[in-house]
Amino acid sequence: MRYITVALAKGRLAKKALEIFENVGVTCEEMKDEKTRKLIFTNEDIAFKFFLAKPSDVPTYVEYGAADIGIVGKDTILEEQRNLYEVYDLNIGKCKMCVCGPASAREKLQHHELIRVASKYPNIAKDYFYNKKHQTVEIIKLNGSVELAPIVGLSEVIVDIVETGATLRENGLEVLEEIAPLSARIVVNQVSMKMENERINKFINDIKNYLAESQN
Numbered sequence: 500m501r502y503i504t505v506a507l508a509k510g511r512l513a514k515k516a517l518e519i520f521e522n523v524g525v526t527c528e529e530m531k532d533e534k535t536r537k538l539i540f541t542n543e544d545i546a547f548k549f550f551l552a553k554p555s556d557v558p559t560y561v562e563y564g565a566a567d568i569g570i571v572g573k574d575t576i577l578e579e580q581r582n583l584y585e586v587y588d589l590n591i592g593k594c595k596m597c598v599c600g601p602a603s604a605r606e607k608l609q610h611h612e613l614i615r616v617a618s619k620y621p622n623i624a625k626d627y628f629y630n631k632k633h634q635t636v637e638i639i640k641l642n643g644s645v646e647l648a649p650i651v652g653l654s655e656v657i658v659d660i661v662e663t664g665a666t667l668r669e670n671g672l673e674v675l676e677e678i679a680p681l682s683a684r685i686v687v688n689q690v691s692m693k694m695e696n697e698r699i700n701k702f703i704n705d706i707k708n709y710l711a712e713s714q715n
């Protein structure tokens with residue numbers, strides 16, 4: 500039987516996703532070993548392979564068919580703009596994409612002033628400001644700790660993920676505008692969806708049923 504390959508975004512989503520997999524019998528014990536340097540894991544009994552990748556690379560592996568299925572945040576799906584099917588909302592890793600900054604930036608946003616926007620998500624920021632708000636801004640790409648940007652004067656605002664709001668609060672920033680709700684999604688390669696329809700649908704349905712039951 501052909502192996503079904505699953506790419507998981509490493510970091511905070513992987514652990515929760517693997518817990519769900521375990522409950523539907525798609526397990527991989529070896530992967531739980533946090534010290535392992537191995538990159539790909541095989542469960543021969545069910546003909547599944549699993550690998551962990553940088554979140555932003557998961558849509559790439561899935562578009563090219565190097566993975567049949569991916570588990571990745573909606574933020575990354577929106578940012579990477581790859582051709583794939585987004586088939587299911589796992590409802591884990593819930594957070595929001597927001598425009599944030601000091602309270603003093605609120606007016607600049609309202610008056611469509613030419614401001615600088617720092618973000619790990621330049622495509623999401625561009626789409627929001629250019630296409631939805633029709634506001635010209637300068638977008639500056641950063642790779643992490645984006646909340647620093649307005650504090651040190653690199654930008655007036657940021658576009659970033661807000662979960663509890665603690666990072667904003669501790670740095671004197673606030674949510675100024677909400678862009679989109681986010682959560683982890685199952686994505687599928689477009690060819691795999693046709694060629695391995697039965698096995699992929701069973702996997703997704705088992706997950707749906709498990710999550711529905713566990714909510715009761």
Ligand SMILES: Nc1ncnc2c1ncn2[C@@H]1O[C@H](COP(=O)(O)OP(=O)(O)OP(=O)(O)O)[C@@H](O)[C@H]1O
Nearest residue numbers: 509510511512554555572573574592593594660662
């Ligand atoms: N508080 C949060 N901060 C960041 N991401 C969150 C949060 N809550 C849920 N997520 C989701 O978890 C995903 C992975 O986040 P994680 O922080 O593990 O990786 P990352 O630091 O964004 O990855 P990278 O190594 O590419 O910088 C995000 O894409 C998002 O969908």
Ligand SMILES: O=P(O)(O)OC[C@H]1O[C@H](OP(=O)(O)OP(=O)(O)O)[C@H](O)[C@@H]1O
Nearest residue numbers: 643644645659660661662663664665666
């Ligand atoms: O609302 P909160 O619960 O505080 O969570 C939001 C913060 O968490 C994420 O950062 P992460 O820890 O992934 O680090 P990074 O900024 O380096 O990406 C995100 O970019 C925010 O900074």
